[in-house]
Amino acid sequence: MIEFINVDKVYPNKVKALHNINLKINQGEFVAIIGLSGAGKSTLIRCINVMHEISSGELIVDGVKVHALKGRDIRSFRKRIGMIFQSFNLVTRTTALHNVLVSFVPELSFWRKLTGIFSKEHKIKALTALEQVGILDKAYVRVDQFSGGQQQRVALARTLAQNPDIILADEPIASLDPVTARQVMDDFKRINRDFRIPIILNIHHVEIALEYAQRIVGVREGQIVFDGKAEEVTEEVLDYIYKGQVVTGDRRIIQGEKVHV
Numbered sequence: 001m002i003e004f005i006n007v008d009k010v011y012p013n014k015v016k017a018l019h020n021i022n023l024k025i026n027q028g029e030f031v032a033i034i035g036l037s038g039a040g041k042s043t044l045i046r047c048i049n050v051m052h053e054i055s056s057g058e059l060i061v062d063g064v065k066v067h068a069l070k071g072r073d074i075r076s077f078r079k080r081i082g083m084i085f086q087s088f089n090l091v092t093r094t095t096a097l098h099n100v101l102v103s104f105v106p107e108l109s110f111w112r113k114l115t116g117i118f119s120k121e122h123k124i125k126a127l128t129a130l131e132q133v134g135i136l137d138k139a140y141v142r143v144d145q146f147s148g149g150q151q152q153r154v155a156l157a158r159t160l161a162q163n164p165d166i167i168l169a170d171e172p173i174a175s176l177d178p179v180t181a182r183q184v185m186d187d188f189k190r191i192n193r194d195f196r197i198p199i200i201l202n203i204h205h206v207e208i209a210l211e212y213a214q215r216i217v218g219v220r221e222g223q224i225v226f227d228g229k230a231e232e233v234t235e236e237v238l239d240y241i242y243k244g245q246v247v248t249g250d251r252r253i254i255q256g257e258k259v260h261v
């Protein structure tokens with residue numbers, strides 16, 4: 001479980017990106033974070049794997065007090081969390097298989113690092129991960145010959161090969177066309193369903209978020225202003241998340257509760 005308790009994040013330039021975040025995400029959930037550009041979505045996600053440190057409050061992941069981790073403990077904690085980026089972060093001049101194998105480099109013995117020879121076990125794990133995202137037949141193709149969607153699938157395979165406890169994705173479909181974006185979202189959904197890995201992603205495509213995620217967290221100006229099921233997200237809720245307006249005049253929705261104003 002991921003738990004934010006009264007979390008604030010203030011960047012060194014004094015921008016307060018998160019204000020008093022209280023959020024619990026359970027095993028197996030598929031959560032989409034939505035909100036305007038600059039609302040704090042990336043910051044929220046990146047605090048979970050300590051790419052950004054929280055400024056105050058507590059962040060607890062599967063019993064680990066993440067806010068108290070230091071040095072080597074941060075590095076080993078990060079290994080348990082898969083991270084997918086908009087830009088894929090692949091080594092483009094090499095094959096899909098090699099891109100997945102690269103994720104095993106930190107655990108190789110000195111001579112294997114030196115020779116670049118991966119074990120049979122690592123190769124099986126890498127090929128299995130490529131099969132899980134449906135591109136096993138392209139294992140030996142260089143990724144610079146891949147479409148954006150295929151590249152994102154390689155990135156997902158690389159993450160899966162690490163057996164992550166949680167998958168975070170920061171705008172994973174932002175640079176993909178709508179058809180390819182849905183294929184990548186299908187992969188996320190299948191992985192979430194088959195392995196019960198919680199998936200937390202931030203996304204600008206609201207209609208895709210509502211189609212795929214079970215739970216929607218709306219962020220505005222660093223605060224959670226909506227937290228509820230995808231089915232509960234109406235036009236009115238979207239107006240509230242994106243514009244701060246209460247369209248029908250009598251309801252305000254804060255963290256899943258409907259508060260009369």
Ligand SMILES: Nc1ncnc2c1ncn2[C@@H]1O[C@H](COP(=O)(O)OP(=O)(O)OP(=O)(O)O)[C@@H](O)[C@H]1O
Pocket residue numbers: 011012013015016017035036037038039040041042043044
């Ligand atoms: N490294 C940083 N240093 C200083 N300020 C930052 C940093 N990263 C983000 N910010 C600021 O924090 C606020 C939240 O940014 P964040 O990137 O989390 O928003 P976002 O909702 O993910 O936006 P987008 O959808 O455009 O990616 C913004 O005001 C942004 O300018």
